[in-house]
Amino acid sequence: MPLEFSERVARLPTYPVAGGYAGDAPLVRLASNESPYPPLPEVRAAIERALGTLNRYPDPANSLLRRRLSDRYGVPQSRIAIGNGSCDILLAAGEALLEPGAELVYSWPSFSVYPHLGAASGARAITVALDDEDRHDLPAMLREITVATRLAIICNPNNPTSTAITLREIAAFLDEVPPHVCVIVDEAYCEFNLLEDPDASIDLLDHHPNLMLLRTFSKVHGLCGLRVGFALCGSERLPQALDQVRQPFFCNALAQAAAVEALEHQDAVIDRVARNVAERISVAERLRALGIEPAESQANFCWFSLGAERDEQAVMRGLQERGVLVRGGTALGGAGSLRVTYGTPQENARFLDALAEVL
Ligand SMILES: Cc1ncc(COP(=O)(O)O)c(C=O)c1O
Numbered sequence: 001m002p003l004e005f006s007e008r009v010a011r012l013p014t015y016p017v018a019g020g021y022a023g024d025a026p027l028v029r030l031a032s033n034e035s036p037y038p039p040l041p042e043v044r045a046a047i048e049r050a051l052g053t054l055n056r057y058p059d060p061a062n063s064l065l066r067r068r069l070s071d072r073y074g075v076p077q078s079r080i081a082i083g084n085g086s087c088d089i090l091l092a093a094g095e096a097l098l099e100p101g102a103e104l105v106y107s108w109p110s111f112s113v114y115p116h117l118g119a120a121s122g123a124r125a126i127t128v129a130l131d132d133e134d135r136h137d138l139p140a141m142l143r144e145i146t147v148a149t150r151l152a153i154i155c156n157p158n159n160p161t162s163t164a165i166t167l168r169e170i171a172a173f174l175d176e177v178p179p180h181v182c183v184i185v186d187e188a189y190c191e192f193n194l195l196e197d198p199d200a201s202i203d204l205l206d207h208h209p210n211l212m213l214l215r216t217f218s219k220v221h222g223l224c225g226l227r228v229g230f231a232l233c234g235s236e237r238l239p240q241a242l243d244q245v246r247q248p249f250f251c252n253a254l255a256q257a258a259a260v261e262a263l264e265h266q267d268a269v270i271d272r273v274a275r276n277v278a279e280r281i282s283v284a285e286r287l288r289a290l291g292i293e294p295a296e297s298q299a300n301f302c303w304f305s306l307g308a309e310r311d312e313q314a315v316m317r318g319l320q321e322r323g324v325l326v327r328g329g330t331a332l333g334g335a336g337s338l339r340v341t342y343g344t345p346q347e348n349a350r351f352l353d354a355l356a357e358v359l
Contacts, residue, residue: 035222086229109333
């Protein structure tokens with residue numbers, strides 16, 4: 001007799017993981033929207049200092065990290081949630097808010113963890129198509145909100161399409177959403193967005209107790225290997241509910257120490273964003289020279305259609321044979337497109353040379 005699993009397990013989609021972890025060959029890893037830059041020396045030193053405390057459980061309240069985040073963003077500590085990566089906060093929000101009979105609304109294609117929330121909880125997921133420029137269509141999302149809606153998610157800038165919408169559009173959406181609906185604005189890539197000051201959305205929290213701004217140390221801070229994210233919330237009830245559904249020690253001691261130190265290095269954030277934007281411009285130029293028009297990126301990655309005559313799987317294989325890992329759109333809800341993280345100038349040149357050969 002085979003093992004019998006819950007119905008929930010049959011419903012849950014498998015997260016499309018990137019390859020390239022097993023082999024020894026040097027690879028250009030442009031598949032997971034990581035930072036190409038290693039942790040800062042000061043962050044490494046903070047991690048090393050924390051190593052000596054590993055015989056103790058980590059601080060379950062994440063006190064120092066929440067205090068520093070509160071100082072940095074001007075949001076009371078009681079309205080800040082920490083997570084084992086921001087995915088952990090997303091999953092906890094799904095658990096805290098959703099159940100059979102409830103609904104959640106998000107755009108598609110968007111971050112591949114969102115479908116997990118409906119499948120895990122039994123809530124009905126309503127997906128709304130992006131507009132012609134691969135951007136969120138907030139008026140269309142608003143039309144899908146009903147008395148049964150518990151959660152709406154806006155990914156800005158959007159993964160996988162790299163596009164952003166304006167804060168004005170988000171503010172107008174929030175003004176219309178009924179107060180019983182929690183709105184998560186997933187801002188994993190906000191530091192790379194040149195359309196607005198990344199911190200401008202924080203003012204919205206004072207007017208919308210149902211709002212959660214989701215952020216992470218995984219992207220611009222380059223700490224995805226440690227898993228630490230946070231949410232700035234419009235009310236205390238949100239972090240409280242998240243903490244109720246999770247195990248107590250969800251953020252490890254090294255991650256807490258590294259995040260506290262990373263917050264001290266805003267200059268590094270600015271430098272990394274500047275380098276990223278320079279690569280964004282030069283990669284877009286070279287893609288256009290190959291006859292490819294990327295979406296307007298406000299993130300640390302680009303998104304483009306390969307065109308009807310090219311086979312996504314064949315292009316992916318060709319790139320992989322040349323040691324370059326990128327993401328195929330099929331796994332992300334956009335068949336026929338590629339999502340490519342900006343790496344170092346050398347990595348991007350390798351990707352573009354490989355792409356030119358493959359095409
Ligand atoms: C839109 C978006 N949100 C959240 C995350 C999760 O990041 P983490 O769990 O590493 O904080 C990612 C990671 O790729 C993402 O693309």
